[in-house]
Amino acid sequence: MHSDIVGVRALPLxxxxxxxxxxxxxxxxxxxxRSAGRSQRALMANMQGTAFVSFQDGAxxxxxxxxxxxxxxxxxxxxxxxxx
Numbered sequence: 781m782h783s784d785i786v787g788v789r790a791l792p793l794x795x796x797x798x799x800x801x802x803x804x805x806x807x808x809x810x811x812x813x814r815s816a817g818r819s820q821r822a823l824m825a826n827m828q829g830t831a832f833v834s835f836q837d838g839a840x841x842x843x844x845x846x847x848x849x850x851x852x853x854x855x856x857x858x859x860x861x862x863x864x
Contacts, residue, residue: 781813783811784811785808789806789807790804790806790838791803791804791805802841803838804838805835805838805839806837806838807834808833808834808835809834810831811829811830812831813828814827
């Protein structure tokens with residue numbers, strides 16, 4: 781499989797493919813993968829190739845970067861939160 785993905789919003793794609801909701805932004809990806817096998821497990825275990833992934837104008841959801849930077853002078857790193 782050779783694939784180029786350009787300008788796709790990352791959050792809905794990652795949620796649908798991997799149930800992952802922590803990264804949002806504009807996604808660019810280039811994939812060159814190959815595999816062989818008789819089952820899904822075998823295909824995943826035998827997968828080889830390269831992948832390049834870039835996120836632009838995005839966010840890591842659940843992390844308050846500004847709060848983390850402000851807390852660098854304290855002994856405890858804060859800013860992790862469960863919501864957006």
